[in-house]
Amino acid sequence: MKEFVPVLKRTKLFSGVGDDDISTMLSCLEARLLTYKKGEYVLRQGEHLSDILVLAEGRLHIQRDDYWGNRSILGHIGVGEIFGEAYVAPESGTLLNDVIAVEDSAVFFFDVKRVISTCSSACRFHTMVVQNLFFAISEKNRGLVQKLDYMSRRTTREKLLSYLSEEAKKQNSASITLPFNRQQLADYLSVDRSAMSNELCKMRDEGLLEFEKNRFRLF
Amino acid sequence: MKEFVPVLKRTKLFSGVGDDDISTMLSCLEARLLTYKKGEYVLRQGEHLSDILVLAEGRLHIQRDDYWGNRSILGHIGVGEIFGEAYVAPESGTLLNDVIAVEDSAVFFFDVKRVISTCSSACRFHTMVVQNLFFAISEKNRGLVQKLDYMSRRTTREKLLSYLSEEAKKQNSASITLPFNRQQLADYLSVDRSAMSNELCKMRDEGLLEFEKNRFRLF
DNA sequence: ACGAGTCGGTTGTATTTACAACAGAAAGGA
DNA sequence: TCCTTTCTGTTGTAAATACAACCGACTCGT
DSSP states (O other): OGGGHHHHHTSSTTTTOOHHHHHHHHHHTTOEEEEEOTTOEEEOTTOOOOEEEEEEESOEEEEEEOTTSOEEEEEEEOTTOEEOGGGOSTTOOOOOSEEEESSSEEEEEEEHHHHHSOOOTTOTTHHHHHHHHHHHHHHHHHHHHHHHHHHTOSSHHHHHHHHHHHHHHHHTSSEEEOSSOHHHHHHHHTSOHHHHHHHHHHHHHTTSEEEETTEEEEO | OGGGHHHHHTSSTTTTOOHHHHHHHHHHTTOEEEEEOTTOEEEOTTOOOOEEEEEEESOEEEEEEOTTSOEEEEEEEOTTOEEOGGGOSTTOOOOOSEEEESSSEEEEEEEHHHHHSOOOTTOTTHHHHHHHHHHHHHHHHHHHHHHHHHHTOSSHHHHHHHHHHHHHHHHTSSEEEOSSOHHHHHHHHTSOHHHHHHHHHHHHHTTSEEEETTEEEEO
């Protein structure tokens, strides 16, 4: 478990906490480290959860199998990311998605009650971890609101424009580099890739923007 | 300010905290109470925010004016609700929406740094408030993920089915009562009302469900 | 240099949607 | 009761979308 302290140190959850203090907290929080082989389920839709999770090693997919068995991948979880935090409230409903290891992976489990109950003075940095957690969730929340904003637009063009103009605002420039290729962008905005590609070209022909690969410039 | 203690007592933020302790905490947290006339802005898109807000009195709209000045109402805030929590992280971006008073309103402002830094022993319940806040945001987070799930569907029918079946799961019955009328449901799912109405009737004719007003039964 | 695989753009068609306009039913107030 | 307003369903049309199929450019490993 100690071997992952350097990894934890770089996570949002333990940001600003020293190695020794992280080690101490792992015991204090009764952290558990579970490992998964490629293809195994880490979390299953419909379960209840009372732990905050942090990926220590490997890579995970967030996916959903709908009504008719169609599988869709909603997102990825990389090393150091926090997840599960949306389901740990006492009155919270069950998990809405599956989480699956796409590589051999290791996951830290922290009982949420221990995390948010500041304990004895032994953990000097416990308060900081609580704050880190709070801010991490807050930011995630904003990201979700943001995405909902894009997704609530009716047409592909509107979705693209709202996404691109927001990204331009964020990167503070009319020239922006997207973190997606076309397929990923289409997935993110929940539209058809070819229709989106088509729309992008129309917008370029109308002089609204230009692009090359994942670099865009807005006018 | 004290006059709103009974209101605060019933909020998620102060759930489980006694009247006297709430009064104490109002000072300790340096809470500010601001009032707004009908039509005034409480928050403006693009601003930064470092406070958690709780509506003490009145009613607010969350709205967005898009590119071309089209106004759309994204939601309502009722008495006792917490808002603003998605924007208070130090690295957080600016507000994504406007918040406007649709009635004369009163709003509590709590500086987030004070809220999540547990103070001296004077505030016995400070830890509980931090936990309350955490769980409130966690639940909000789940709600957003849920809505994203509906919205990521491509067709109106799929959106309806995912929403209705989830609601049936939540209400633990095939007969469910929706908290929306048709227009509100259409707004929630970001689809056209008449198209949705049409689709609902088609689904009824196909024997997938039946409904009367906002009572639905799934088959 | 070769072939496999990935990526982005294009096209055509069937499906789905938005939008506008209208009508009947229900609710609520004067 | 009558009038107004709100809610819901219906229809037609123009617009937008999904989907499938295909093509060329590019990358990468051998």
